[in-house]
Amino acid sequence: MMAQQIHIIGGGLAGLSLANGLAARGIAVQVYEKRRYPQHRVCGEFICGVSEGVLNKLHIQPALADSIIHRQLSWHVGDRQVLSSALPTPAYSISRFQLDHRLADQLIAAGGSISYGKVASRSDAGWVNAQGKNYRPTNTHKNDGWIGLKIHLYHQTDGLEMHLANNGYIGLCSIDSKRSNVCGLFRLNRQLKGKGLELIINYLRDGGLNQLADQLAKCDYDKQSFSAIAGFEFGDQPAESDRFCIGDAASLIEPFTGNGMSMALESAALAVDPLVEYANGNASWLDTCASYRNAHHDKFHKRQRMANSLHPLMLNKHGQWLLSQLCRTRLLPFKSIFHHLRT
Numbered sequence: 001m002m003a004q005q006i007h008i009i010g011g012g013l014a015g016l017s018l019a020n021g022l023a024a025r026g027i028a029v030q031v032y033e034k035r036r037y038p039q040h041r042v043c044g045e046f047i048c049g050v051s052e053g054v055l056n057k058l059h060i061q062p063a064l065a066d067s068i069i070h071r072q073l074s075w076h077v078g079d080r081q082v083l084s085s086a087l088p089t090p091a092y093s094i095s096r097f098q099l100d101h102r103l104a105d106q107l108i109a110a111g112g113s114i115s116y117g118k119v120a121s122r123s124d125a126g127w128v129n130a131q132g133k134n135y136r137p138t139n140t141h142k143n144d145g146w147i148g149l150k151i152h153l154y155h156q157t158d159g160l161e162m163h164l165a166n167n168g169y170i171g172l173c174s175i176d177s178k179r180s181n182v183c184g185l186f187r188l189n190r191q192l193k194g195k196g197l198e199l200i201i202n203y204l205r206d207g208g209l210n211q212l213a214d215q216l217a218k219c220d221y222d223k224q225s226f227s228a229i230a231g232f233e234f235g236d237q238p239a240e241s242d243r244f245c246i247g248d249a250a251s252l253i254e255p256f257t258g259n260g261m262s263m264a265l266e267s268a269a270l271a272v273d274p275l276v277e278y279a280n281g282n283a284s285w286l287d288t289c290a291s292y293r294n295a296h297h298d299k300f301h302k303r304q305r306m307a308n309s310l311h312p313l314m315l316n317k318h319g320q321w322l323l324s325q326l327c328r329t330r331l332l333p334f335k336s337i338f339h340h341l342r343t
């Protein structure tokens with residue numbers, strides 16, 4: 001019997017990685033992507049916590065082979081550094097512009113195919129939802145929800161720098177020998193205007209990060225790399241029981257964890273075996289969805305809950321004060337928090 005084809009809507013990190021994992025096992029795979037590669041995305045471009053085993057399962061190690069490896073992290077509250085620590089596990093940094101493009105090329109070389117253009121969500125058998133965040137309409141007059149902003153600067157950082165502000169946070173990390181990615185999540189403020197780096201600087205000043213704003217304002221930047229998104233919410237994303245969702249489409253974790261890309265890869269790796277069984281006619285679609293969904297819940301539920309409970313603490317004055325004190329007195333259980341956000 002011929003194996004069934006698997007259809008994946010969304011050629012972001014999760015969709016392309018799953019497609020590569022399936023193509024490497026001889027499964028016919030079709031990805032539908034609404035945009036063309038290469039493309040910039042709002043993302044911290046800092047992959048932390050993904051194991052060699054996951055990369056091997058997906059056959060995507062070559063795409064990360066020349067990424068920058070970060071081993072150090074520093075946290076700043078306002079303009080003051082409160083923590084500098086070795087990362088419990090090294091992290092990869094690479095621009096999504098490059099990474100997604102490489103994964104798409106690798107898929108084509110492995111015999112998979114990609115169609116471009118928007119495809120409506122489907123819950124038919126054999127269709128996987130890797131569409132990323134669920135967007136909801138934002139009220140154009142209200143300051144509700146979040147805005148994510150990112151740009152590449154010609155500037156180098158040593159490890160990951162995370163800066164907490166009154167209105168959100170921003171991370172900086174080198175992504176190659178010349179550039180750093182700067183990516184922030186802020187409470188949407190429609191009064192703040194500007195384009196590209198100017199808008200990011202306005203958000204930094206609004207959040208009280210004046211020193212960082214002054215420092216970044218002096219840097220050259222890659223205009224094309226500026227990206228912005230708004231109108232999304234964190235946590236488990238709504239999905240029907242007969243839908244097979246991976247990556248952000250299943251669960252959107254708060255970016256301060258630096259774990260969203262790892263979860264996209266881990267959930268894609270978790271999906272490979274059930275989909276191979278389905279494609280080879282050894283399991284029904286409903287059973288495939290149910291077994292994958294249970295495995296997804298067991299793997300990610302605790303870390304998502306931990307992230308949900310820490311997020312408000314990172315964003316309010318009292319939480320940031322507590323965090324600073326714990327860091328200053330070396331009482332912050334950093335390794336344990338890191339561990340719980342990754343297992």
Ligand SMILES: Cc1cc2nc3c(=O)[nH]c(=O)nc-3n(C[C@H](O)[C@H](O)[C@H](O)COP(=O)(O)OP(=O)(O)OC[C@H]3O[C@@H](n4cnc5c(N)ncnc54)[C@H](O)[C@@H]3O)c2cc1C
Nearest residue numbers: 010012013014034044119131132148247248255258260261
């Ligand atoms: C501000 C911010 C900073 C972040 N920083 C980090 C970080 O430093 N480290 C980290 O690990 N994670 C980070 N993340 C999270 C990370 O970017 C995501 O978790 C990751 O990109 C999820 O991958 P994905 O493939 O599920 O979704 P995406 O990468 O969003 O891909 C979804 C794809 O589906 C396509 N698509 C959507 N709808 C359709 C349709 N109807 N038809 C066809 N195609 C469609 C889209 O065009 C897109 O290409 C951050 C997120 C935000 C918001």
